[in-house]
Structures are given as C-alpha cells and as structure tokens.
Amino acid sequence: MSHAASSSSKFQVQGAVALVTGAGRAKGIGRGTVDALIAAGARKVYVTVRDVKTAQPLYAAHGAKVVVLEHDVTQTGRAAELAGKLADVNLVVHNAGLFTGASALGDDAEQRREFEVNVFGPLALTRAFAPVLARNGGGALTLINSVASHFSFPLGASYSASKAALHSFTQALRRELAGQGTLVLGVYPGPIDTDMAEKIPMEKASPADVGRSIVAALNAGDEDLYPDATGAQMYAAHRQDPKAMEKQLASMG
Ligand SMILES: NC(=O)c1ccc[n+]([C@@H]2O[C@H](COP(=O)([O-])OP(=O)(O)OC[C@H]3O[C@@H](n4cnc5c(N)ncnc54)[C@H](OP(=O)(O)O)[C@@H]3O)[C@@H](O)[C@H]2O)c1
Structure with a gap:
C-alpha cells in the first residue's frame, strides 16, 4: 500500500456515518x-444499489448497521432527494463505476454512459452532499479513481478518459471543499479481483484489502491512495518516464 499524507483533517472512521455507492x-x-468501515467502528453505512434484491448478503453480514437504498447514480436529478434523506452522513464514498471497454473510436453511447456513471454521477452526488458534510463538521469524501486516471489503458480508452476526468475533478473538489474542512481522498487502484476486472490477465489484489487501505488512509488524513502493489508500481513507472509508459501500454493494444 502506498499513500501520501498532506491533510490536517481530523476525520475518524470510528463513529462515522457513511454512504457507499454501488456496493x-x-x-x-x-x-x-x-x-472495512464497519470493522473499523463506523456507526452506520448507507449503501446504494440499483436493485435492492442484491442487498440481502449485506444485511446478513451487518444487520442494522447497513441501510440499503435504491439509487442509480446516473439519475442525477435524484441526488438532492437522497441527500435530503441522509442528513447524518459525514463520509461519502463514490464507488459505483462502469467499464464498457469502448475504444476512443468506439461506440458513442458506451462512452457517454461511462462518463455519466464515472464522472457526472459522483459530481451530482457531491454537489448534493457537500452541505450535509459541512453541517456534520466537514467529514470526508472518497472517490474511487483508477491508475487509469493517469494513463490510457488500451483495453478501455473511454474508461481511462472518464477516470482521468474524475481525477481532475477530485483535485478541484479538494480545493473547493477545503474551506468547509472536508478531507478529499482519491483512491487509485490497479487491477483488483472483482467482476469488472474479470478479463484483465494480471495479478489482482483483493477488494477486502482495498477496503482496509481506504479506512487506514481516511484515519491518517491522506489525500491520495494507491492501494495495491501492481497499481503503485505502474504509477511509479509512469512518474519516472511518462512517455515510456505510454509506449509500453500502446504495445499491449
Ligand atoms: N476492479 C478493478 O480492477 C478496478 C481498478 C480501478 C478502479 N476500479 C473502480 O472501483 C470501483 C468499483 O468497481 P469494482 O471493481 O468493484 O467493479 P464491480 O464489481 O463491477 O462494481 C461496480 C459497481 O458499480 C455499480 N454501478 C454501475 N453502474 C451504476 C449506476 N449507474 N448506478 C449505480 N451503481 C452502478 C454496479 O452495480 P450493479 O451490480 O447494479 O451493476 C456495481 O455494484 C469502480 O469505480 C471502478 O471503476 C476498479
């Protein structure tokens, strides 16, 4: 795990009330x-899903500590309604994401859908929840970006572009929410062993380890988290020689 501390935030997961999208x-x-949030003492976790029937295992694991709500992040007009119902939230984790595999010259509808889910969904929810976080002492915002925020993966050009946009908005939100004391954590995973990465032929870290790294980063007041070894190595290689990284990725395409 690699993360960089530079915030003076005093956010603590212990006792927090969280909202996690697409969980x-x-x-x-x-x-x-x-x-990981519940194991670290979060008081309550609101979870949004598109189909509440998928939530049974969450209730079985955590009982009344989780509250499941139906929400599609592309329904940006419903973000304010959700924020109005969840006045006690002091941590928002934007996790919901979409990978279509669309190339740069690929399908326009798939590209737009990726940007709706990966960029405009989190932005709308952040706009709605920023005042809630402010009223609850500043709190924290966590955006699940990707190492693909930093360079374009041949397997998912449109996905990479959407995550690059989310990275830029992550930096902007940190600046714009600094005045209200909100910690903004950007998370940049490499390949993680989930349904989304099923077809990626690389060694993958576990989603449980990513969750624990997010908790540690929030408690430390970190702003950037590279939660797995492969992603952290790729980011380090990119920083050392961005053009060499671009050429290496192009050769895989
Ligand atoms: N796995 C990786 O290698 C990797 C690497 C870097 C970053 N990430 C990011 O990590 C996050 C979680 O992905 P994952 O790997 O856990 O993949 P996943 O298992 O495919 O989970 C994605 C989740 O997003 C939800 N979702 C998709 N579209 C949605 C929408 N319109 N509204 C609400 N929820 C929606 C899905 O809900 P449904 O079940 O209803 O489809 C699903 O629960 C994403 O932001 C992804 O981009 C993943």
Missing part, C-alpha cells in the same frame, strides 16, 4: 469498503 456485489470494492 451490492459480493466481490466488489464497494462491499470490501463497507465491510
């Missing part, structure tokens, strides 16, 4: 994060 899948990073 209905048994193998997902969302589920790993919910489990």
